[in-house]
Amino acid sequence: MTGSDTTQLPSITTDVLIIGSGVAGLTAAVEVSREAQVLIVSKDRLGENNTMYAQGGIAVVLSHDDSFEDHIRDTLEAGQGLCEPTVVEHVVREGPGGIKALMGLGACFDRNNGQLALTVEGGHSHPRIIHGKGDSTGMVVEETLLNFIEECSNISTLEHYFAIDLLTVDGQCCGAIVWHRHKGKTVVWAKETVLATGGCGQVYRETTNSDIATGDGIAMAYRAGATLRDLEFVQFHPTTLYIAGAARSLVTETLRGEGAILINKEGKRFMPSYHPMAELAPRDVVSRSIVREMRSTGYTHVYLDVRHIPKERLKVRFPRIWSTCASFHIDISKEAIPVRPSAHYMIGGVEVDEKGRTDIEHLYACGEISSTGLHGANRLGSNSLLECIVYGHKAGSEIADILRRNKHKTRTYPLRVKVKARRHRGLNLGDIRYALKSLMWRDVGLERDEQHLRDAVGEIGHWSEYIMDKEFNSPYGWELQNMLFLSRLIADSARERKETRGVHYRSDFPNRNDKDWKRHLFIRNETA
Numbered sequence: 202m203t204g205s206d207t208t209q210l211p212s213i214t215t216d217v218l219i220i221g222s223g224v225a226g227l228t229a230a231v232e233v234s235r236e237a238q239v240l241i242v243s244k245d246r247l248g249e250n251n252t253m254y255a256q257g258g259i260a261v262v263l264s265h266d267d268s269f270e271d272h273i274r275d276t277l278e279a280g281q282g283l284c285e286p287t288v289v290e291h292v293v294r295e296g297p298g299g300i301k302a303l304m305g306l307g308a309c310f311d312r313n314n315g316q317l318a319l320t321v322e323g324g325h326s327h328p329r330i331i332h333g334k335g336d337s338t339g340m341v342v343e344e345t346l347l348n349f350i351e352e353c354s355n356i357s358t359l360e361h362y363f364a365i366d367l368l369t370v371d372g373q374c375c376g377a378i379v380w381h382r383h384k385g386k387t388v389v390w391a392k393e394t395v396l397a398t399g400g401c402g403q404v405y406r407e408t409t410n411s412d413i414a415t416g417d418g419i420a421m422a423y424r425a426g427a428t429l430r431d432l433e434f435v436q437f438h439p440t441t442l443y444i445a446g447a448a449r450s451l452v453t454e455t456l457r458g459e460g461a462i463l464i465n466k467e468g469k470r471f472m473p474s475y476h477p478m479a480e481l482a483p484r485d486v487v488s489r490s491i492v493r494e495m496r497s498t499g500y501t502h503v504y505l506d507v508r509h510i511p512k513e514r515l516k517v518r519f520p521r522i523w524s525t526c527a528s529f530h531i532d533i534s535k536e537a538i539p540v541r542p543s544a545h546y547m548i549g550g551v552e553v554d555e556k557g558r559t560d561i562e563h564l565y566a567c568g569e570i571s572s573t574g575l576h577g578a579n580r581l582g583s584n585s586l587l588e589c590i591v592y593g594h595k596a597g598s599e600i601a602d603i604l605r606r607n608k609h610k611t612r613t614y615p616l617r618v619k620v621k622a623r624r625h626r627g628l629n630l631g632d633i634r635y636a637l638k639s640l641m642w643r644d645v646g647l648e649r650d651e652q653h654l655r656d657a658v659g660e661i662g663h664w665s666e667y668i669m670d671k672e673f674n675s676p677y678g679w680e681l682q683n684m685l686f687l688s689r690l691i692a693d694s695a696r697e698r699k700e701t702r703g704v705h706y707r708s709d710f711p712n713r714n715d716k717d718w719k720r721h722l723f724i725r726n727e728t729a
């Protein structure tokens with residue numbers, strides 16, 4: 202995206218470059234560090250990412266009343282025909298080992314009478330969600346991994362370094378160009394590179410995601426020539442705190458697992474009339490039911506009611522939600538919580554195989570950026586952290602194996618990779634960013650149809666004409682280019698899939714159509 206001549210830039214050489222310091226990147230780093238030197242690059246503080254905000258927990262089969270078969274069946278059912286069954290099987294069966302490894306590093310999950318406490322979320326047939334510090338599971342996981350990394354001599358980190366683009370030569374990845382606001386650009390040469398940059402919720406106006414989630418890694422992978430898959434499948438979370446002026450913080454689904462009910466403006470419970478599983482129906486069903494209820498009552502939101510749950514229980518089990526609401530003067534033991542849906546999780550992403558390999562040599566992807574085949578057309582709650590842990594481990598141990606086998610081989614890097622510079626004229630980037638997020642929310646959101654998708658594609662195409670050919674010199678511009686680019690791919694994919702499946706709802710094609718659409722949509726950059 203920027204003009205660069207690698208011979209003119211300072212460079213660093215490492216065995217393995219990991220871009221992203223959420224659970225996926227850090228888990229991969231732990232594995233690789235047993236064998237080789239790792240450099241982790243993160244565009245913000247190491248601990249600023251979606252992982253840090255994860256609330257509900259991690260789905261894993263640990264109880265004798267539960268079984269791998271049931272977790273596999275639940276995951277396949279949610280995925281509506283597009284999960285890869287062998288991937289589902291591996292992830293579910295490898296879950297307990299991954300959790301054990303995390304606990305070995307010091308992660309403390311909540312317990313009841315000495316046993317790990319298990320709760321339930323929509324679509325899970327058994328209580329199998331473990332959690333930490335009540336509703337701060339992600340923080341527990343992230344802090345555990347960060348503590349390990351701090352002590353590990355084989356791992357170094359670069360915080361506040363923005364990865365602009367991957368370096369590829371003859372179809373092989375050999376690192377990336379990164380940028381720091383005081384140090385400018387640096388070339389990182391690496392034998393193996395892992396993309397763990399997370400999702401892209403920030404392309405939507407309403408989102409639960411951290412500011413970092415601008416889809417940079419997916420865009421970088423595409424530019425480098427990797428195959429992307431299923432970008433139309435964006436998951437919307439039903440219950441995000443809706444208070445004007447407040448960030449859209451999540452109100453965890455596990456509250457519904459513990460008995461919270463959804464009521465409309467008139468105080469009427471509505472989910473039983475939409476689905477037999479009521480509040481614990483799959484997320485897409487709950488999200489769309491809320492939107493319909495908002496429409497029929499002409500109101501901006503609905504409410505999550507927890508007033509029947511004892512106050513002490515709420516405070517201990519959901520301390521984060523308790524205090525967030527309290528900071529807006531809402532005592533949730535007395536008042537219902539205002540909520541509405543928002544963009545939450547990118548199901549599609551960079552296609553990877555069972556070892557986390559992309560189709561570019563020496564390039565891996567793990568975590569939310571990747572499309573492993575676990576989620577199909579819809580993700581079960583708490584299956585993401587599980588996937589990040591299992592695939593972070595798979596990618597990391599595959600790389601460690603390769604480096605062990607090739608211990609005495611060196612990798613040579615090209616002397617020069619040169620990219621031509623482009624022009625930059627003044628643009629109000631904030632204005633375009635906001636317009637894009639609003640457009641995506643309005644036209645490529647929870648409910649889609651041909652007319653709105655076509656409008657969105659046209660508008661994004663128009664903006665792209667004068668934004669994509671510019672050269673920016675800071676992350677705000679590069680992120681905008683990545684977001685524009687990804688929005689276009691999401692809208693194109695959503696337009697192409699002329700059916701309703703999982704999280705992808707087309708009001709003009711409201712039925713699932715297995716005959717024509719029980720298949721993935723692949724996207725490749727043929728010019729890379």
Ligand code: FAD
Nearest residue numbers: 221222223225244251252257258364399568569583585586
């Ligand atoms: P992230 O944790 O998002 O990390 C991405 C990293 O990439 C960051 O360090 C970022 O700085 C870095 N990065 C990005 N772009 C660049 C760049 N250009 N240059 C350098 N660095 C870059 N899932 C569950 O299973 N259970 C839950 O309870 C749960 N709760 C959630 C609650 C919330 C509010 C949200 C938003 C998500 C939740 N999810 C949950 C989903 C889950 O948290 C995420 O899918 C998962 O944490 C993603 O981890 P990751 O490592 O792939 O990415």
Ligand code: SIN
Nearest residue numbers: 256257453454582583
């Ligand atoms: C939540 O706690 O509701 C989020 C869980 C998830 O996204 O998996």
